[in-house]
Amino acid sequence: MNVAPLSGRPLACLKTSVRRARQQKAFLCRSMATGSQGRASPSSLPDYNFYQLKDQKTKKLRSAFAVYTPPTVKTNPTTITIVNKPPKPAKRTPEPKLPGLIAPPSDPLPILHASQIARMDPTGARTALFAKTKQGVRVGDVLMVTHRRGGEPFAGVCISIRRAGIDTAILLRNHLSKVGVEMWFKVYNKNVAGIEIIKRARRRARRARLTYLRKPKHDVGSVSDLVFAWKKTRKVFNTKSSPASSKTAKGAKAAKKK
Amino acid sequence: MPPRLPARSWRQPPLRPFLSPSSQSTTALLRPLLPLTTTRGVKYGWSTLPKRAKPTRFNQVTAGIPAPSTGPAAALKRRERTTPIRTGVLAIKKGMTAFMGKSGARIPCTVLQLDRVQVVANKTRDRNGYWAVQVGLGERAADNVGAPMLGYFEAKGLSPKKKLAEFKVRSKDGLLPVGVQLLPDWFHVGQCVDVRGHARGMGFAGGMKRHGFSGQEASHGNSKNHRTIGTVGPSQGGGSRVYPGKKMPGRMGGQRVTMQNLPVLMVDNELGIVVVKGCVAGPKNSVVMVQDAVKKPPPPAEFVGMTRQVLDERFPDAFEALEAARERHLELKKWRKDKRIEMLLSGENVAESHEVVL
Structure with missing residues (x-):
């Protein structure tokens, strides 16, 4: 204790005694919950709490174990980087020391889907076309899909939309030479060059999947005449017209044509 | 009841009376109490061969005999090629x-x-x-x-x-x-x-679901056997029995x-x-x-080396943390064994007792 300035500051001796009391407080007032906190432990020892095992009948403490609680770093990925090649060890920068355990998000699939969709559909046209909005495609609409691998574009009634992120697919039904034909198309596949709305359903279908259209009673039949009429309005029969000037659905305009 | 023999008659005469007194004091006194068993060794005849103390010596590498094809070492050697070099x-x-x-x-x-x-x-x-x-x-x-x-x-x-x-x-x-x-x-x-x-x-699945059998036909006189597996083996030429391992209905998955x-x-x-x-x-x-x-x-050796290096960089003090945790565990184990863990939790005489434990 510093006694020199006692004459100048008579209450200064209180400071040291209070300081000592503050140090002792940690030892004197230790409850069960904080029993492990203040103890001198090696710096490399992670934090822990005591888990108490109690006797089921007497409710008395039977034993206690240290349960370690390592610091957990939650990742918050917004964009993900897709690694296409194994990393090269020669040009590597040293990794930083991790502050604790890295806890990834519990549901990675939506983030993965979002990143894949951003890669496969940078303009957002395909996403907008099948969004659950008024402008979006609904079951019952007549669609036409142009395939990149050549061949005639396939048109048909959309029977179902299977929404599965990047794997979203549509099922079209048509009659070719009086035989019912159904085709699945992956919306975000690069092979699907374009999707056009030929005709919208008159009213909203009250089913998610119009499987009843397969029954003869409800079958729409061939949609070739609808396609013909649509082509006429778009003036596709004119040899010099450009498809970009045509008036079609909002999303279909942006859909890529080969 | 026949008369009992006196206790001293159970005593046997000392077997080796000419031993030194020091060894006699312990072994010779205990010997009458121990059961009589024949000790190992050749008590008769003679041989010029060295003692066969260790029968496993015949299987040594130096004996010119090939390494054993069974046993732990052989098993590890056998599985070496199909064991990955790093953990999953x-x-x-x-x-x-x-x-x-x-x-x-x-x-x-x-x-x-x-x-x-x-x-x-x-x-x-x-x-x-x-x-x-x-x-x-x-x-x-x-x-x-x-x-x-x-x-x-x-x-x-x-x-x-x-x-x-x-x-x-x-x-x-x-x-x-x-x-x-x-x-x-x-x-x-x-x-x-x-x-x-x-x-x-x-659950219990039939042959069609479990093994992909094709089932039986719908008509042509078939009666109530459309999904059954049919015959399970050849007749007299094949021994009139069902071969072991025959695919049959049963628990699937x-x-x-x-x-x-x-x-x-x-x-x-x-x-x-x-x-x-x-x-x-x-x-x-x-x-x-x-x-x-x-x-x-x-995976290529440089990639494996890199992943190890990355681990060391990310967790440089893993070893120290493990050692500290082990020491702490031993301390706490002693507290638990001495039934004093309650004291530790409530903080009574922590400083004093802590030193005693250490």
Whole structure:
């Protein structure tokens, strides 16, 4: 204790005694919950709490174990980087020391889907076309899909939309030479060059999947005449017209044509 | 009742009366009490051969006899080629999706997530008879863990894990420091992995579902046997019996299924995912084991070295933490054994008792 300035500051001796009391407080007032906190432990020892095992009948403490609680770093990925090649060890920068355990998000699939969709559909046209909005495609609409691998574009009634992120697919039904034909198309596949709305359903279908259209009673039949009429309005029969000037659905305009 | 012999008559005469008095004092006095058993050794005849003290000496390498083809060492040697050089990881199957290529290719894939995967222990040849790494996944609340496992994790300095599994490795080079976290970059894109999972249980299934039998025809006189398996073996020429291993109806699924040589399409540390091509057994949120493919060449040595280096850089003081946790565990173990753990928790005489323990 510093006694020199006692004459100048008579209450200064209180400071040291209070300081000592503050140090002792940690030892004197230790409850069960904080029993492990203040103890001198090696710096490399992670934090822990005591888990108490109690006797089921007497409710008395039977034993206690240290349960370690390592610091957990939650990742918050917004964009993900897709690694296409194994990393090269020669040009590597040293990794930083991790502050604790890295806890990834519990549901990675939506983030993965979002990143894949951003890669496969940078303009957002395909996403907008099948969004659950008024402008979006609904079951019952007549669609036409142009395939990149050549061949005639396939048109048909959309029977179902299977929404599965990047794997979203549509099922079209048509009659070719009086035989019912159904085709699945992956919306975000690069092979699907374009999707056009030929005709919208008159009213909203009250089913998610119009499987009843397969029954003869409800079958729409061939949609070739609808396609013909649509082509006429778009003036596709004119040899010099450009498809970009045509008036079609909002999303279909942006859909890529080969 | 016949008269009993006096107790002194049970005493036997000393066998070796000319021994030194010091040895006589202990052995000779005890000898009458011990049961009479013949001691090992040749008591008669003679031989010029050296003593056959150690029968295993015939199997020594120096004896010119080939190394034994059975036993632990031979088993390890036999499995050397099919044991991966480094450990695998535990992962959670998060579901299937597709990987769309720029050229229009669509690859069905499975998303596996590594949730706080840590090395928990190492199994060594000396102690356990084989080399392996014990890996833990996720986290488990302490009240769902029994006392023995609480002590186990206390000694490791880790929080209780949801799932533990062992991955055998080829040699001690495959062992890892305890406590380090394995992230998806443990694998690289393009390599092949084996994924083990537990298939869904289907219950008792018939031959058509379980083994893909084609069943029987619908008509032509068939009566109530459309999905039965039909005949189960040849007649008299084949011995008039059902051969062992005949595929029959029975319990289907609910067993471990290994999908071999699945290419890794993507790894991402932020999401904690490894995306592999194709399907993996088991429902969503089931735990699977992912390890380097056995039937493909191992990852390049520089990649393996790099992953080890990355672990050391990310967790430089894993060894110190483990040692500190072990010491603490021994202390606490003593407290528990002395029934003084309550004192420790309530903080009575902590400083004093602490020194005593140390």
